[in-house]
Ligand SMILES: Nc1ncnc2c1ncn2[C@@H]1O[C@H](COP(=O)(O)OP(=O)(O)OP(=O)(O)O)[C@@H](O)[C@H]1O
């Protein structure tokens with residue numbers, strides 16, 4: 001039995017002549033929170049899309065808790081415990097907060113939704129159509145939708161995009177608490193280094209569609225190639 | 236967390252149960268009220284027009300339901316209306332089936348056809364969807380219009396009802412008073428059932444798919460079957476209307492498939508409020524009433540309807556029911 005909750009082997013994806021993902025290997029151990037960083041256009045969202053089943057026309061294979069899920073649809077992967085959020089808010093604007101979480105729960109064995117709702121501060125908004133709540137609340141709802149039913153693997157594409165520093169750190173704290181308590185394995189794409197270093201166990205760096213390095217926060221921070229490719233320009 | 240907000244969570248279950256009960260009670264009352272319709276002194280001709288308005292209301296309900304649940308605008312719903320009417324008329328006229336079996340097939344064929352079509356057509360949205368359904372609907376019209384051996388082509392075909400229908404004297408179905416009560420009762424049952432469907436799990440999942448198809452897949456749903464099911468249900472309702480009209484008139488004609496019928500049904504649902512199950516039926520009845528009042532100006536009817544549509548879309552974008560609900564909510568808040 002493998003130790004890896006989610007594993008991508010030689011993942012490649014091309015758009016026309018452009019290679020967005022070039023034989024990338026990635027494996028995240030059960031219970032780990034892995035950061036995925038890299039400059040704009042590095043292929044981070046593409047990698048999440050391939051792992052989650054959103055991408056078409058890609059090469060390689062994806063394993064979820066040891067099972068090959070490469071051919072499975074997103075809904076089949078979700079039923080096996082893989083969930084994701086989106087870089088651009090992706091919720092149900094016409095449905096109320098509570099209704100969409102409830103609908104999400106039906107798909108995964110009647111999971112209860114009260115805990116995610118209160119963890120993400122959505123209880124007071126239960127009856128409000130999601131299109132009418134604030135941007136920050138919508139980001140939290142996007143995450144809550146993914147967390148309903150305690151997935152075993154959570155793929156997060158910049159969950160804090162567009163939030164203030166304070167909101168981002170608050171979200172990171174909530175997330176860290178919840179996934180630790182629920183033993184969820186996380187792959188987190190995030191531009192905000194403060195958020196990444198505050199919650200991730202290990203970090204993978206993508207650059208121009210290739211895997212550049214992988215290690216603990218300290219190792220990555222000290223890696224000269226990473227500094228040159230990414231951190232140097234940010235700091 | 237604030238205490239009142241916490242409180243809203245707990246009672247939500249019993250409250251939804253109560254709402255379903257309210258829907259059933261209103262439906263029961265409406266059902267009973269229907270039996271009074273023929274006795275309040277309407278002239279026979281008015282009753283006959285009212286029967287036609289109820290067929291229209293069913294077709295409009297079908298069009299509106301498709302929009303409400305799938306978010307799709309159809310210009311081809313008359314195809315299923317016509318298919319229901321034609322299947323029944325042809326089977327009965329040619330003695331291919333008894334009236335009971337004919338009824339069953341006349342409802343099953345359009346429903347199944349719509350389910351299969353829905354698996355494909357649901358992938359198309361917006362104007363493209365409206366055009367595609369228009370084309371599909373007109374294809375049916377062309378076939379009915381040109382194929383003389385089928386049912387006399389553009390002349391249409393008369394047929395006589397068999398003497399008994401489910402043990403009752405079938406000719407009574409062509410009495411305006413009887414048909415009004417029957418069509419009204421069916422309309423009420425349809426509206427109640429559709430309302431309960433929108434509240435059911437399948438209905439809510441279909442609404443989620445309408446709202447955001449991609450996210451629906453990522454929270455774990457197949458997004459092909461629920462919309463196709465909605466197409467099937469909508470077609471079933473349209474087919475009921477088609478069969479009722481065919482039975483009542485003892486006559487079928489290619490006009491039953493015509494896109495203008497779908498277009499009027501769409502206008503009725505916009506006027507009544509397409510975001511509500513009962514909106515389209517209300518729109519149909521209101522238009523019927525205005526048409527009755529407009530009487531001698533009937534030749535300008537399309538222009539009158541156009542004018543009403545303009546006024547409604549400008550002053551009440553959610554239709555009559557939308558406006559009523561808004562007013563009611565505002566009063567409650569005070
Ligand atoms: N549908 C597409 N068609 C063509 N090129 C695409 C498409 N999607 C992504 N790309 C390209 O692939 C590369 C990787 O994109 P991707 O969105 O994965 O980057 P990213 O690392 O998530 O960047 P960001 O930090 O901006 O979100 C980019 O150069 C992008 O322009």
Ligand SMILES: [Mg+2]
Pocket residue numbers: 044045046087157
């Ligand atoms: Mg991205």
